[in-house]
Amino acid sequence: MRATVLHAPRDIRLDEVADPQLVHDTDAIVRVVASCVCGSDLWPYRGIHPPAHPVRIGHEFVGIVESVGAGVSTIAPGDFVIAPFMYADNTCLLCRHGVHTSCPQGGIWGRPDRQGLDNDGGQGEIVRVPQADGTLVATPTQPDQAMVAHLLTLSDVFPTGHHAALAAGVTAGSNVVVVGDGAVGLSAVLAAKRLGAASVIAMSRHEDRQRLAKQFGADHVVAERGKAGAAQVKEMFDGIGADHVLECVGTKESMEQAIRSARPGGRIGYVGIPHEAVIDLPTMFGRNIGIGGGVAPARAYIEELLPDVLAGTVRPGDVFDLTLPLDRVADGYRAMDERTAIKSMLTV
Amino acid sequence: MRATVLHAPRDIRLDEVADPQLVHDTDAIVRVVASCVCGSDLWPYRGIHPPAHPVRIGHEFVGIVESVGAGVSTIAPGDFVIAPFMYADNTCLLCRHGVHTSCPQGGIWGRPDRQGLDNDGGQGEIVRVPQADGTLVATPTQPDQAMVAHLLTLSDVFPTGHHAALAAGVTAGSNVVVVGDGAVGLSAVLAAKRLGAASVIAMSRHEDRQRLAKQFGADHVVAERGKAGAAQVKEMFDGIGADHVLECVGTKESMEQAIRSARPGGRIGYVGIPHEAVIDLPTMFGRNIGIGGGVAPARAYIEELLPDVLAGTVRPGDVFDLTLPLDRVADGYRAMDERTAIKSMLTV
Structure with a gap:
């Protein structure tokens, strides 16, 4: 063969x-x-x-x-x-x-x-x-x-997106932001909406991926990245940030963006294999941000x-x-x- | 005054x-x-x-x-x-x-x-x-x-122990290990039992603290620390480790002990102010261990x-x-x- x-x-x-x-x-x-x-x-x-x-x-x-x-x-x-x-x-x-x-x-x-x-x-x-x-x-x-x-x-890819959503605690009515517009990130958008999320922001700079994110149910798209992107997410979610963040990349930058996008008391579900991604524990501690997930x-x-x-x-x-x-x-x-x-x- | x-x-x-x-x-x-x-x-x-x-x-x-x-x-x-x-x-x-x-x-x-x-x-x-x-x-x-x-x-101290238990997802019937025998760790034992935990292991080397842990409802005490202590916890919980780990210290060693004591898919609630504590993200990812909590x-x-x-x-x-x-x-x-x-x- x-x-x-x-x-x-x-x-x-x-x-x-x-x-x-x-x-x-x-x-x-x-x-x-x-x-x-x-x-x-x-x-x-x-x-x-x-x-x-x-x-x-x-x-x-x-x-x-x-x-x-x-x-x-x-x-x-x-x-x-x-x-x-x-x-x-x-x-x-x-x-x-x-x-x-x-x-x-x-x-x-x-x-x-x-x-x-x-x-x-x-x-x-x-x-x-x-x-x-x-x-x-x-x-x-x-x-x-x-x-x-x-x-x-x-x-x-679909169960991995689903795992991110579950690990972040997404349920009916949740507000959610998805970091990463690769196949896993897009699947996470679909999974979050399937679980009944009320409002999902997809973070993406690429038009074709933005389009698919919307087709998968994303309510909003944020094209900015890093601090500017997180600031926009915060603004869109009552000025405090997202209850649930789905981190679908695994890099240092994407993890930082995920932490910045979460509201105090929020939860990150991560499924991007960590490549030099680190967690700033004192920041997570002070803001009561939880993280869960892993290999789906x-x-x-x-x-x-x-x-x-x-x-x-x-x-x-x-x-x-x-x-x-x-x-x-x-x-x-x-x-x-x-x-x-x-x-x-x-x-x- | x-x-x-x-x-x-x-x-x-x-x-x-x-x-x-x-x-x-x-x-x-x-x-x-x-x-x-x-x-x-x-x-x-x-x-x-x-x-x-x-x-x-x-x-x-x-x-x-x-x-x-x-x-x-x-x-x-x-x-x-x-x-x-x-x-x-x-x-x-x-x-x-x-x-x-x-x-x-x-x-x-x-x-x-x-x-x-x-x-x-x-x-x-x-x-x-x-x-x-x-x-x-x-x-x-x-x-x-x-x-x-x-x-x-x-x-x-009591709400902080309670926060650790909630952040780790403790509910009725849970199996739990508490890392740290200070006032917060002991309070976490009490909080976990109050929430209905079925089996709580307190990790403590000190007789007076072991006694108080038992008075607060601990079902077992493990005196070993580090790898040996975690191995004992793993053995006591079906050979796979604890579903819920309450990390009540905040040092590098205590966090490592907490991660080692959790079963794959388990959850750590942490309330010890992190002092040089770090999270080994690839290990957490591979074993699907979540962590939540923070300043209570x-x-x-x-x-x-x-x-x-x-x-x-x-x-x-x-x-x-x-x-x-x-x-x-x-x-x-x-x-x-x-x-x-x-x-x-x-x-x-």
């Missing part, structure tokens, strides 16, 4: 590799229908954390089950399945607490598991899925082609979000503004790296 | 000063019945933040109203009142959000207000109270002598806590293990500095 391999910074290729086989009886083999490129894939691509040797990549995919191990009971060949960006057993105490990302049986696509066995990446034609019963969520029926993009967002346990949210996606009441797949065949994966990365695309989908 | 003045590190005296007078028509004059020394008073006392010139000190007191300005309507001469450790108008938007500590009309005892007018400290005989209607809470009747210590804790809006909680205090169902004043007349204030500081007392009460 063919699978995406990152050989060196900006050297990404679709290589011929061995077909995956069932190893454990809890495994499934899934033929990928669609995958996509994540903002977090750009870090190694850009050489921020360059790989020591060529590595498989990609952690968001949907597909059709080809075969299952003897111990798999809830997933069957022929099922259309959504794979969250980390696999997990969905039965242990931590999974039952909803933190599937900390499952001791869990791991991430493309990296070796705890026993040193390699895992496939999601940006390929076939994937061996560990802990298949716990990891995969099957749709009740085969989705049509137009639904695939929306279902694919359930792997990561996507698996915990798929069952909750899936019905709305299938019903079409939310259209999270509109975040994909570039769709390419898998053999053009390098173009998909380049477009996101150069910010000519918000998020690239790869069809097999 | 006489009032406590910090002249230089460890040079604290009861000086003769001018009697306070009503200045604004929203002021009240309160004759102090009892005040106390806070752990945070020890920072300037120890010279960590030495005063540039002699300063009034003390921010926890209860007393009897002597006179009120023309604009005061809810407090009357003769009332026994509790003063929270910051004054506030209790009417502005931020007070209505429960963050009285961020009230634009508010401030702290012993420091000049926003207009530069000096405020009295709480460790004195008489205090001019700004924003008296908003700041002071009167008891329904005159308390007897034995109740004074318990009421005095409503100024700061004591005023927001007094009405809720007062009935239980008056009914005797909680006895937060047992945290005072040293009671001295005001003219021995220096001994009260020394005892806390040398940790021979948990918390010193000063009677006038």
